Amino acid sequence: MEDKLEIGGRQVESRLFMGTGKFADYRLIPEVIKASKAQVITVALRRVDFGTPEENMLNYLPPGIILMPNTSGARNAAEAIRIARIARAAGCGNWVKIEVVSDQKYLLPDNFETVKAIEVLVKDGFVVLPYMSPDLMAAKRMAEAGAAAIMPLGAPIGTNRGLKTRELIQILISEINLPIIVDAGIGRPSEAAEAMELGAAAVLVNTAVATADNPVLMAEAFAQAVEAGRKAYLSGPGATRHFAEASSPLTGFLRNERSESV
Amino acid sequence: MQVKINGKAAELPDNSSLKDLLLARELPLDVVIIELNGEIIHRGQWEALKLSPDDSLEVLRIISGG
Amino acid sequence: MTFYDEILRLKNTDYAAAFERVTPSQIARILAKTELQPQDFLALLSPKASLALEEMAQVAHRLSLRHFGRTILLYTPLYLSNYCVNHCVYCGFNATNDIQRRKLTLAEVELEAKAIAQTGLQHLLILTGESRQRSSVSYIKECVSVLRKYFSSISIEIYPLSSEEYAELIAAGVDGLTIYQEVYDDNIYGKLHPKGPKRDYRFRLEAPERAGQAQIRAINIGALLGLGEWRSEVFLAGMHLAYLQNKFPEIEISISLPRMRPQFGDYRPEFPVSDRDLVQSILALRLFMPRASITISTRENAELRDNLIRLGVTKMSAGSSTAIGGHTDAKDGIGQFEISDKRSVDEMRKTIANLGYKPVLKDWHDLNLGVKKDNETVSIS
Numbered sequence: 001m002e003d004k005l006e007i008g009g010r011q012v013e014s015r016l017f018m019g020t021g022k023f024a025d026y027r028l029i030p031e032v033i034k035a036s037k038a039q040v041i042t043v044a045l046r047r048v049d050f051g052t053p054e055e056n057m058l059n060y061l062p063p064g065i066i067l068m069p070n071t072s073g074a075r076n077a078a079e080a081i082r083i084a085r086i087a088r089a090a091g092c093g094n095w096v097k098i099e100v101v102s103d104q105k106y107l108l109p110d111n112f113e114t115v116k117a118i119e120v121l122v123k124d125g126f127v128v129l130p131y132m133s134p135d136l137m138a139a140k141r142m143a144e145a146g147a148a149a150i151m152p153l154g155a156p157i158g159t160n161r162g163l164k165t166r167e168l169i170q171i172l173i174s175e176i177n178l179p180i181i182v183d184a185g186i187g188r189p190s191e192a193a194e195a196m197e198l199g200a201a202a203v204l205v206n207t208a209v210a211t212a213d214n215p216v217l218m219a220e221a222f223a224q225a226v227e228a229g230r231k232a233y234l235s236g237p238g239a240t241r242h243f244a245e246a247s248s249p250l251t252g253f254l255r256n257e258r259s260e261s262v
Numbered sequence: 263m264q265v266k267i268n269g270k271a272a273e274l275p276d277n278s279s280l281k282d283l284l285l286a287r288e289l290p291l292d293v294v295i296i297e298l299n300g301e302i303i304h305r306g307q308w309e310a311l312k313l314s315p316d317d318s319l320e321v322l323r324i325i326s327g328g
Numbered sequence: 329m330t331f332y333d334e335i336l337r338l339k340n341t342d343y344a345a346a347f348e349r350v351t352p353s354q355i356a357r358i359l360a361k362t363e364l365q366p367q368d369f370l371a372l373l374s375p376k377a378s379l380a381l382e383e384m385a386q387v388a389h390r391l392s393l394r395h396f397g398r399t400i401l402l403y404t405p406l407y408l409s410n411y412c413v414n415h416c417v418y419c420g421f422n423a424t425n426d427i428q429r430r431k432l433t434l435a436e437v438e439l440e441a442k443a444i445a446q447t448g449l450q451h452l453l454i455l456t457g458e459s460r461q462r463s464s465v466s467y468i469k470e471c472v473s474v475l476r477k478y479f480s481s482i483s484i485e486i487y488p489l490s491s492e493e494y495a496e497l498i499a500a501g502v503d504g505l506t507i508y509q510e511v512y513d514d515n516i517y518g519k520l521h522p523k524g525p526k527r528d529y530r531f532r533l534e535a536p537e538r539a540g541q542a543q544i545r546a547i548n549i550g551a552l553l554g555l556g557e558w559r560s561e562v563f564l565a566g567m568h569l570a571y572l573q574n575k576f577p578e579i580e581i582s583i584s585l586p587r588m589r590p591q592f593g594d595y596r597p598e599f600p601v602s603d604r605d606l607v608q609s610i611l612a613l614r615l616f617m618p619r620a621s622i623t624i625s626t627r628e629n630a631e632l633r634d635n636l637i638r639l640g641v642t643k644m645s646a647g648s649s650t651a652i653g654g655h656t657d658a659k660d661g662i663g664q665f666e667i668s669d670k671r672s673v674d675e676m677r678k679t680i681a682n683l684g685y686k687p688v689l690k691d692w693h694d695l696n697l698g699v700k701k702d703n704e705t706v707s708i709s
């Protein structure tokens with residue numbers, strides 16, 4: 001069955017996006033990517049630390065994937081714009097995950113600054129995927145500003161707490177005419193499946209895989225869960241009834257309807 | 263002369279080019295991205311570009327991230 | 329982008345094929361969903377969905393309770409003028425009909441206002457035929473300046489205006505717009521509107537958006553059932569409603585489903601709509617747009633109207649007369665259409681209360697109005 005996800009003019013088959021942070025060893029990354037089948041991979045940008053020699057992580061990424069640098073570390077729109085431009089200059093392509101965090105306590109994204117950054121970067125030719133707090137009005141502004149997808153958080157980043165924002169994400173899925181990609185918070189494959197069943201276009205996972213005892217196996221589990229959730233969504237799950245049985249009939253009056261002559 | 267690299271003061275021989283600096287610091291040339299006084303400097307310009315006193319440099323690289 | 333572009337896109341809908349694909353389990357799934365997509369709405373309008381009418385009614389009933397509580401807002405129409413330059417073949421005020429034409433003087437408007445206000449009603453819908461000359465925007469403005477002393481909400485149902493004209497009327501005290509496309513199928517539209525400015529399908533279709541840009545508080549749209557195939561007409565009207573809700577989230581939106589009634593002249597609806605069809609339309613709309621008001625007028629008979637209350641209707645006209653001066657003049661002139669539910673406002677209030685609902689006379693108060701009302705009877709709660 002043909003079921004590709006299209007973003008910014010590119011099509012991907014895998015609806016699992018992988019982050020590459022927090023892995024104990026870069027050498028795990030290619031194996032994890034392979035097991036996850038992910039085609040969109042996030043990376044970050046940092047100042048070079050002159051004291052410690054580091055390996056070039058790009059060497060660990062397989063060819064053919066879409067690199068999506070994030071703007072982590074940005075506290076406002078201007079910083080996010082700057083990071084995005086540097087990442088593009090570094091050869092990361094034109095995709096960017098906007099991540100503006102001005103709150104250091106909960107690490108929640110700043111939707112207002114994010115909208116501003118999108119406006120500038122879209123004009124600059126970027127394919128912009130904003131990470132955001134699931135708020136309908138903010139998502140609408142982001143869509144208007146030209147975002148290519150919307151990436152609401154399922155729970156605060158790194159908490160592995162699952163789809164805490166389920167109701168709000170559901171509203172975004174219904175109302176926003178862009179792929180909704182659940183980013184952050186998903187801790188278990190079952191939660192990824194849940195997001196996909198709701199109608200999310202994809203999920204982005206990092207911590208849950210990177211911190212598993214066996215990250216490669218966990219990546220595979222996520223790949224299967226995302227696929228299962230997607231298939232369930234496409235096949236239309238059976239109805240769960242909201243009420244046990246019909247109370248007094250509301251349409252009984254129609255039963256003896258004569259043929260109407262108007 | 264004195265310049266600023268990643269927010270810290272550093273001493274460089276006068277007339278150093280950007281590339282001289284990178285080599286002196288043993289940085290892998292294919293990995294880093296340079297911002298000079300807020301502007302991205304593309305790789306091709308590194309050799310020709312001479313630094314001036316009080317220049318502010320940001321030397322960045324792609325790392326893993328989520 | 330306006331809804332006209334949407335309509336062009338929706339024109340390609342293959343209704344027969346879409347209805348053919350609907351399955352009972354699909355209907356069951358839709359009834360369990362929290363947010364419906366356009367294709368779900370369409371499925372609920374299918375012949376197959378009519379087999380699940382009671383299930384749809386149960387869900388619609390719960391949704392209506394959740395969003396509106398047990399309330400029915402009452403309003404009444406006030407016809408200001410029946411001059412009309414259009415030739416809508418289905419309408420009693422049609423320019424070719426030889427009826428007595430008249431428009432109310434401001435003094436008469438005031439008399440009508442007093443008579444209506446006495447019933448306790450606070451929401452008024454003023455109507456005119458389409459004649460920019462006889463019932464000009466400035467005439468309507470003058471009427472509104474009289475009426476605003478008596479009513480907390482004044483809606484207009486007149487010929488389509490420009491955005492600037494809507495803004496003018498809003499400044500004068502109008503807060504709601506009612507405008508029916510009558511029929512969304514543009515071929516039928518062309519046939520039923522052979523002459524007059526109303527021929528301009530697009531100008532009428534985009535009128536709610538122009539009022540929205542002028543920041544009107546409430547918009548009520550609708551299709552006149554009987555003029556076109558009801559399933560597609562209700563679908564397009566519902567899509568129009570969804571479009572407006574999306575474009576103007578701050579505006580209160582409503583939809584009416586007036587069914588063709590006999591009137592002066594001899595038009596017979598080409599696509600008759602049964603009670604069952606009407607109920608299915610209302611239920612599908614309620615499920616698709618849980619927060620939109622649904623209006624039912626006195627065109628429908630008392631018994632049916634009472635039964636519709638629990639199904640998702642939230643607004644009703646009461647004590648209506650469709651004739652000019654009909655609220656004060658005992659010997660009714662010829663109306664635009666015939667009233668079927670002739671109960672008085674008082675009777676309506678009692679009936680609604682007996683059904684366990686609260687008749688609401690006022691659900692809005694303009695804080696900026698700054699006009700002291702002579703007969704403020706309902707307090708803001």
Ligand code: SF4
Pocket residue numbers: 412413414415416419420421422423456457458526
């Ligand atoms: S429907 Fe309106 S515009 Fe058409 S003839 Fe009647 S009053 Fe005039």
